[in-house]
Amino acid sequence: MIMRQASKIQYILRDVDIQKASAIFGVDEATLKRLNDQFLLNVDYIRDELIRRDWRKLIKGLKFLVEQNQGYTYPEVAKAICQHYNISRKALTNIIGSHHNQKMVFCRRCGIRISKVAYERTGGLCKNCLVESLGI
Ligand SMILES: [Zn+2]
Numbered sequence: 001m002i003m004r005q006a007s008k009i010q011y012i013l014r015d016v017d018i019q020k021a022s023a024i025f026g027v028d029e030a031t032l033k034r035l036n037d038q039f040l041l042n043v044d045y046i047r048d049e050l051i052r053r054d055w056r057k058l059i060k061g062l063k064f065l066v067e068q069n070q071g072y073t074y075p076e077v078a079k080a081i082c083q084h085y086n087i088s089r090k091a092l093t094n095i096i097g098s099h100h101n102q103k104m105v106f107c108r109r110c111g112i113r114i115s116k117v118a119y120e121r122t123g124g125l126c127k128n129c130l131v132e133s134l135g136i
Pocket residue numbers: 107108109110111112125126127128129130
């Protein structure tokens with residue numbers, strides 16, 4: 001029972017997260033704070049987006065710094081982000097790795113989700129709609 005409760009603990013946006021989210025999503029801080037306090041936000045989604053943006057920003061900086069010959073490393077960036085958001089390395093990998101999957105595409109005809117590869121191959125149709133479009 002205790003385990004179950006522990007697994008349900010939700011991340012709560014901190015003030016620093018709210019400031020970032022406000023800039024990213026174009027929602028004022030006061031509103032975000034109020035919704036956050038009322039547990040009305042999809043906090044996991046917001047946090048993951050903040051993490052992805054921080055990651056991209058820092059990795060960009062990484063290239064710059066390497067050119068300046070004072071680089072920090074990928075593992076150091078990862079560690080810094082894990083510490084900042086209090087997440088595991090595995091969680092970070094999942095969040096960063098899932099970035100490409102976030103670009104969802106949908107069948108133009110029936111609206112189900114399809115892969116980007118399929119979308120490009122069929123001109124935007126899922127398998128069923130593609131078969132139907134053959135019009136035999
Ligand atoms: Zn379809």
